[in-house]
Amino acid sequence: MSDLKGKYAVVTGGARGIGAAVVKRFVAEGAAGVAIWDYDESAAKETAALYPGDRVLAIRCDVSDRENVKRCAEQTMEAFGRIDILVNNAGICRDALFVNMSEDQWDKVLRTNLNGTYYCTAEVVPGMIASGYGKIVNISSSAAHGNVGQANYSASKAAILGLTKTLARELAAKGITVNAVSPCFIETDMMNGIPETLSQTILRMIPMRRMGTTDELAGAVLFLAGDDSRFVTGIELPVNGGMFT
Numbered sequence: 001m002s003d004l005k006g007k008y009a010v011v012t013g014g015a016r017g018i019g020a021a022v023v024k025r026f027v028a029e030g031a032a033g034v035a036i037w038d039y040d041e042s043a044a045k046e047t048a049a050l051y052p053g054d055r056v057l058a059i060r061c062d063v064s065d066r067e068n069v070k071r072c073a074e075q076t077m078e079a080f081g082r083i084d085i086l087v088n089n090a091g092i093c094r095d096a097l098f099v100n101m102s103e104d105q106w107d108k109v110l111r112t113n114l115n116g117t118y119y120c121t122a123e124v125v126p127g128m129i130a131s132g133y134g135k136i137v138n139i140s141s142s143a144a145h146g147n148v149g150q151a152n153y154s155a156s157k158a159a160i161l162g163l164t165k166t167l168a169r170e171l172a173a174k175g176i177t178v179n180a181v182s183p184c185f186i187e188t189d190m191m192n193g194i195p196e197t198l199s200q201t202i203l204r205m206i207p208m209r210r211m212g213t214t215d216e217l218a219g220a221v222l223f224l225a226g227d228d229s230r231f232v233t234g235i236e237l238p239v240n241g242g243m244f245t
């Protein structure tokens with residue numbers, strides 16, 4: 001499959017984890033350019049340096065800051081001339097039981113995961129409408145359907161599904177598809193903080209008895225970012241080893 005030939009993409013949170021695997025896959029599938037929008041500038045630069053030439057750009061971006069996102073979009077447009085694909089992947093969690101959750105924990109997660117997705121999407125959609133082509137892939141989570149200790153994260157990821165399904169309908173006739181991928185338990189830094197006993201419990205809950213890899217997640221994103229999915233819009237694609245909650 002090489003249907004990303006000539007395409008320009010933005011991957012938020014592309015410095016590491018799932019985002020970095022998506023960048024790798026997009027480059028391998030022939031994307032003309034990939035911009036990493038990540039607030040960890042040195043990690044973004046390290047990831048971009050893995051690829052020769054100027055094909056992968058590292059741009060310091062805090063997706064929760066609207067003005068910052070605007071500047072990153074301008075910088076990307078100067079370099080690439082257009083953005084065909086947007087992967088809204090940047091995300092954080094600040095877990096606590098709801099009764100113990102601070103307003104700061106709530107705000108930080110909602111501002112990054114939900115507002116960040118909104119700001120980045122709002123910056124790229126007008127250009128996609130003008131060109132009559134666009135692929136937006138939002139990274140939600142199996143936690144969108146509820147998870148103890150993650151009221152903030154779950155609310156942000158469920159809202160992303162609502163945004164995805166609404167934009168899919170509003171933008172379908174403009175040549176733009178909008179879909180979501182919902183991972184559960186992919187081996188990344190986000191999962192590394194989990195205590196050993198909890199990860200053993202998690203493994204017993206996953207029918208495939210293992211966590212997913214970032215490459216497996218990137219494959220699902222590639223399908224929704226490429227032309228093989230041109231008649232697919234508004235879906236939530238679970239990538240979860242059979243673990244439905």
Ligand SMILES: NC(=O)c1ccc[n+]([C@@H]2O[C@H](COP(=O)([O-])OP(=O)(O)OC[C@H]3O[C@@H](n4cnc5c(N)ncnc54)[C@H](O)[C@@H]3O)[C@@H](O)[C@H]2O)c1
Pocket residue numbers: 012013014015016017018019037038039040043061062063064088089090091092112116139140141142182183184185186187188189190191
């Ligand atoms: N790993 C999992 O099992 C899992 C499960 C479900 C959903 N997800 C979702 O997948 C996405 C990627 O997760 P991951 O596991 O690769 O996480 P990660 O922590 O390994 O990487 C996240 C990346 O996002 C960047 N980032 C965080 N806040 C940002 C901000 N405000 N602006 C710009 N960049 C920012 C970080 O610097 C980092 O490079 C997230 O949206 C996460 O919620 C992950």
